[in-house]
Amino acid sequence: MRTRNDMGFxxxxxFTLPKGYVDSSGQLHRQGVMRLATAADEILPLRDPRVQxxxxxxxxxxxxxxxxxxxxxxxxxxxxxxxxxxxxxxxLQRLYERLNGSEETDASEAPTPRRLAAVGEA
Numbered sequence: 001m002r003t004r005n006d007m008g009f010x011x012x013x014x015f016t017l018p019k020g021y022v023d024s025s026g027q028l029h030r031q032g033v034m035r036l037a038t039a040a041d042e043i044l045p046l047r048d049p050r051v052q053x054x055x056x057x058x059x060x061x062x063x064x065x066x067x068x069x070x071x072x073x074x075x076x077x078x079x080x081x082x083x084x085x086x087x088x089x090x091x092l093q094r095l096y097e098r099l100n101g102s103e104e105t106d107a108s109e110a111p112t113p114r115r116l117a118a119v120g121e122a
Contacts, residue, residue, distance in 0.1 A: 011036050017088040029071025037100045041065045
């Protein structure tokens with residue numbers, strides 16, 4: 001499913017995690033939906049003390065904000081993102097970059113994709 005708004009551009013994208021999130025009851029969640037990020041999604045996490053102590057945590061907070069559905073989970077928060085397998089976190093970071101990267105390009109310069117710092121990177 002690729003949801004488009006009245007303006008005709010993609011605002012959400014469905015995804016399937018390579019491994020999946022296992023919740024506290026042992027249920028596996030693999031199907032999800034990510035929406036386009038807003039300016040607030042990238043600015044507000046910078047104020048979070050967890051990001052100020054560890055810049056890599058920025059990716060965790062941003063993903064928790066833009067993932068609107070993951071399986072049958074009622075809420076997606078930082079604890080869910082923290083509980084993902086590393087390969088699933090990497091997959092979501094790459095999806096975020098593709099979905100939110102610049103589509104406008106000037107003929108004289110190459111596009112610069114948006115980059116979330118990988119967990120462990122500073």
